[in-house]
Amino acid sequence: MFDLFSAPGEWLRGNLHLHTTVSDGELSPQQAVDGYSEQGYDFLAITDHNIVVDVDELDPRGMTLLHGLEIAPVGGDLGQTVHTVGVGASGEWERIEDEPSQETWGRLSALTQFRFVAHPSWSSLIYADVMSAPDVHGVEVFNTTCHRGIGRGLSEVQWDDCTARGRSLYGIAVDDAHCHYDDLYGGWIWLRAEDRTPAEIYHALQAGMFYASTGPTIASVEVDGQTVRVECSPCMEALAVCPTAGRGSTSWRAGECREERTSFEFMLKPSSNPIRICVVDAAGRRAWTSYYALPE
Numbered sequence: 001m002f003d004l005f006s007a008p009g010e011w012l013r014g015n016l017h018l019h020t021t022v023s024d025g026e027l028s029p030q031q032a033v034d035g036y037s038e039q040g041y042d043f044l045a046i047t048d049h050n051i052v053v054d055v056d057e058l059d060p061r062g063m064t065l066l067h068g069l070e071i072a073p074v075g076g077d078l079g080q081t082v083h084t085v086g087v088g089a090s091g092e093w094e095r096i097e098d099e100p101s102q103e104t105w106g107r108l109s110a111l112t113q114f115r116f117v118a119h120p121s122w123s124s125l126i127y128a129d130v131m132s133a134p135d136v137h138g139v140e141v142f143n144t145t146c147h148r149g150i151g152r153g154l155s156e157v158q159w160d161d162c163t164a165r166g167r168s169l170y171g172i173a174v175d176d177a178h179c180h181y182d183d184l185y186g187g188w189i190w191l192r193a194e195d196r197t198p199a200e201i202y203h204a205l206q207a208g209m210f211y212a213s214t215g216p217t218i219a220s221v222e223v224d225g226q227t228v229r230v231e232c233s234p235c236m237e238a239l240a241v242c243p244t245a246g247r248g249s250t251s252w253r254a255g256e257c258r259e260e261r262t263s264f265e266f267m268l269k270p271s272s273n274p275i276r277i278c279v280v281d282a283a284g285r286r287a288w289t290s291y292y293a294l295p296e
Helices: 029-038 101-111 127-131 144-150 156-164 198-206
Strands: 010-015 043-046 064-071 084-087 114-117 138-143 170-174 188-193 210-213 218-224 227-235 237-241 251-254 261-267 276-280 286-288
Touching (some): 029 043, 064 198, 170 188
Parallel strands (some): 138 170
Antiparallel strands (some): 064 084, 084 114, 210 286, 237 251, 276 286
16 A cells, blocks of 8 residues: 555655766766765665775765666567666676676576666566566666656556556666766655664665655655545645556546646545555656555
């Protein structure tokens, strides 16, 4: 259920995908930390390609810094790589040439606390490609650098298709910033955690205690039978999306894009399960909950 909105703790804003000069980014790790701190972020993962940056050597500037990395095993239907991010790395990473993809993903699972498939649309992945990655918790629903660079940052379709086929994944918004152009501070998650330690952040991530955003905030989602009520920052519309096929109406839209509102209400059909909520503000920016099963 949507229990993250009533859970104890505080809301923490964080970015889980970022590159620095240690791989192919333009900012040094400390420059990146400085920038996110100035923007009011609470936690940040540095996820350079095939290497774990020792964030303990950096000045955190009041944030919680997380060890991470990005790998790219081959596994796509078109022969492309399936970029996968791991956060909470407990040691160093070794890239092994010609290693079978499933073994590479297995080593990532053993090394990290939380994993997700990166930028499916940028990589031209279909749902089967995403589902080929084992032991991942989520998938990027929005990627800033892919959106601002080539207009392929939104991956709702792949996320929905995986859900419709029984693979439950959390939706994540990230920057994936490299800073070759302006790709900073465009996508993040709001995480509900009882404290700011890395261990608590990893626990909250694994439990799905977060929602993704490119701007709007979601204050609450309440379910009363088949009625769903949403409270949020001023938005033009809200969507309740169910990916299940063949049952008539599976998605609902509230708001007519004529004026901003801070509350929306949906009357769902009993067969519509699971659902996710998406709100859209006047600038077209979105926030997404992950999928949740409604009570029978």
